Amino acid sequence: MRFEETPLAGAYRVWPEPLSDERGFFARTACTDEFAAHGLVGQFAQSSVSFNARRGTVRGMHYSVEPHAETKLVRCTGGAIHDVLVDLRPDSPSYLKSFAATLTQDNRCALYIPAGFAHGFQALTDAAEVLYMIDRTYVPGSARGLRWNDPALDVAWPEPVTVIADRDLAYPDWTA
Numbered sequence: 418m419r420f421e422e423t424p425l426a427g428a429y430r431v432w433p434e435p436l437s438d439e440r441g442f443f444a445r446t447a448c449t450d451e452f453a454a455h456g457l458v459g460q461f462a463q464s465s466v467s468f469n470a471r472r473g474t475v476r477g478m479h480y481s482v483e484p485h486a487e488t489k490l491v492r493c494t495g496g497a498i499h500d501v502l503v504d505l506r507p508d509s510p511s512y513l514k515s516f517a518a519t520l521t522q523d524n525r526c527a528l529y530i531p532a533g534f535a536h537g538f539q540a541l542t543d544a545a546e547v548l549y550m551i552d553r554t555y556v557p558g559s560a561r562g563l564r565w566n567d568p569a570l571d572v573a574w575p576e577p578v579t580v581i582a583d584r585d586l587a588y589p590d591w592t593a
């Protein structure tokens with residue numbers, strides 16, 4: 418795998434390195450040793466899938482609070498998404514900065530999202546599917562959120578929002 422830094426400290430694009438032959442290719446998508454060699458969490462306790470029927474759907478921005486803050490490896494396995502991170506770590510040089518990447522079933526790029534980041538995405542196609550690998554089990558009470566259009570965030574969404582959960586619409590403005 419190839420690890421590409423992003424402008425947000427600790428967050429990476431992770432590119433598979435396909436091993437091709439006449440059948441197609443095989444590629445590693447996660448590896449404890451390779452992640453550890455880059456100082457990253459490489460042990461994952463849960464994997465989840467998110468299916469999004471309609472183009473324009475937004476999920477997030479979500480994060481989880483200590484002691485259950487999650488590190489995630491996120492990839493698009495169907496269609497395409499505009500994937501967005503916001504650094505919420507108060508001591509980080511990129512505090513409250515956002516970063517976005519287009520993840521698609523074809524580019525197979527994943528985003529490594531450390532604990533302390535909010536994460537969200539917008540479906541760029543119908544039937545957009547997202548696969549998560551998460552380093553700890555889900556604890557519902559630890560879930561928090563930022564509103565997709567919070568003025569404190571410099572997040573741009575490429576398309577009109579077509580579907581979004583009421584809970585995601587209801588988050589108050591960010592206060593540190």
Ligand SMILES: Cc1cn([C@H]2C[C@H](O)[C@@H](COP(=O)(O)OP(=O)(O)O[C@H]3O[C@H](C)C(=O)[C@H](O)[C@H]3O)O2)c(=O)[nH]c1=O
Binds near residue numbers: 465477478479480560
């Ligand atoms: C996140 C999660 C949810 N659930 C249950 C809770 C609800 O009954 C149902 C849907 O949950 P929710 O509406 O929170 O799903 P999303 O809005 O897609 O949340 C996710 O969206 C953003 C973009 C993320 O990065 C997180 O992975 C996660 O917060 O699945 C679980 O059982 N386990 C889980 O890990």
